[in-house]
Amino acid sequence: xxxxxLTKIGVIGIGTMGNGIAQVAAQSGFTTVVMDVDAxxxxxxxxxxxRSLDRLVAAHEKSxxxxxxxxxxxxxxxxxxxxxxxxxxxxxxxxxxxxxxxxPELKEKINRNLAGLGYDRILVSNTSGISITRLxxxxxxxxxxxxxxxxxxxxxxxGVEIIRGLATxxxxxxxxxxxxxxxxxxxxxxxxxxxxxxxxxxxxxxxxAIRVVEEGIAAVDDVDKCTYCLGHKMGPLMTAxxxxxxxxxxxxxxxxxxxxxxxxPSPLLKRLVESGQLGAKTGSGFYLWEKYKATGVNPDVAxxxxx
Ligand SMILES: NC(=O)c1ccc[n+]([C@@H]2O[C@H](COP(=O)([O-])OP(=O)(O)OC[C@H]3O[C@@H](n4cnc5c(N)ncnc54)[C@H](O)[C@@H]3O)[C@@H](O)[C@H]2O)c1
Numbered sequence: 001x002x003x004x005x006l007t008k009i010g011v012i013g014i015g016t017m018g019n020g021i022a023q024v025a026a027q028s029g030f031t032t033v034v035m036d037v038d039a040x041x042x043x044x045x046x047x048x049x050x051r052s053l054d055r056l057v058a059a060h061e062k063s064x065x066x067x068x069x070x071x072x073x074x075x076x077x078x079x080x081x082x083x084x085x086x087x088x089x090x091x092x093x094x095x096x097x098x099x100x101x102x103x104p105e106l107k108e109k110i111n112r113n114l115a116g117l118g119y120d121r122i123l124v125s126n127t128s129g130i131s132i133t134r135l136x137x138x139x140x141x142x143x144x145x146x147x148x149x150x151x152x153x154x155x156x157x158x159g160v161e162i163i164r165g166l167a168t169x170x171x172x173x174x175x176x177x178x179x180x181x182x183x184x185x186x187x188x189x190x191x192x193x194x195x196x197x198x199x200x201x202x203x204x205x206x207x208x209a210i211r212v213v214e215e216g217i218a219a220v221d222d223v224d225k226c227t228y229c230l231g232h233k234m235g236p237l238m239t240a241x242x243x244x245x246x247x248x249x250x251x252x253x254x255x256x257x258x259x260x261x262x263x264x265p266s267p268l269l270k271r272l273v274e275s276g277q278l279g280a281k282t283g284s285g286f287y288l289w290e291k292y293k294a295t296g297v298n299p300d301v302a303x304x305x306x307x
Pocket of ligand 1: 012016017018035036099100102103110126127128149152242244247
């Protein structure tokens with residue numbers, strides 16, 4: 001029996017975060033249903049989950065069983081996982097985790113739609129910083145709504161920010177804390193203010209790193225090297241590529257709207273998104289990428305200077 005008492009988890013969106021969340025839920029013993037817009041996207045997400053599980057099996061073999069998972073655990077996780085393009089297939093879930101792009105209106109629409117179909121259990125959003133109270137109002141059952149902000153890559157990162165909306169009930173909060181434990185995660189409580197705790201700190205850090213490049217103060221790889229001196233394992237520009245530059249831009253805009261111009265996205269971030277260079281997932285951003293491994297600095301960015 002899980003600590004949360006839940007057995008079936010739904011995930012909406014099988015992108016960067018949704019595929020990690022679905023993987024961890026299935027690995028942790030939950031029957032898991034993932035919903036996305038079409039079969040092609042679901043297939044791509046399942047391939048990513050398969051690759052990630054294979055890496056865990058390889059780690060298990062290499063470490064003599066100390067790390068990762070064995071082949072049987074991988075097969076069991078995959079057997080617990082199913083996909084769908086129909087929101088109605090989420091109706092039997094005990095809790096649904098929404099992980100679609102960081103667009104307030106899209107998330108509100110999904111919440112309203114789910115409620116309209118008759119879903120009335122706990123719904124959480126993986127939003128990076130949109131008001132939980134606003135999204136809970138769209139669901140119409142704000143007592144059963146809260147934020148559950150996983151970190152990327154979900155199978156590796158233990159921390160999960162948990163954010164109550166104004167009307168989230170104690171029961172919902174306790175269930176979500178227990179779910180964090182069931183998933184092998186550590187809960188980090190944060191208040192419902194744009195960016196919560198982590199992105200309130202991380203987004204200005206990335207934005208300023210981009211401005212250092214834009215102003216010609218230091219090159220992309222040197223900006224990242226500076227932060228290794230601070231003990232960071234990955235620099236801000238590589239992390240931004242990894243997160244997805246479209247997602248970074250969406251979060252900047254949410255922060256700017258609520259907290260002011262200090263959080264305004266830097267022009268180079270906007271130019272990269274306009275050009276379709278969204279980071280690791282599209283093969284280029286601040287760096288060029290092959291299968292999620294950076295192969296060098298993107299020459300388009302190396303040339304860019306303002307101010
Ligand atoms: N990328 C990160 O590092 C990161 C970290 C923490 C939180 N987040 C947050 O997680 C959420 C998802 O981000 P992501 O990076 O995984 O985005 P993504 O673009 O990689 O994936 C989003 C997925 O949602 C799907 N989708 C879009 N509209 C949909 C709909 N109507 N119904 C079902 N599925 C739909 C897309 O097809 C896609 O597969 C965002 O709120 C983001 O801010 C992202």
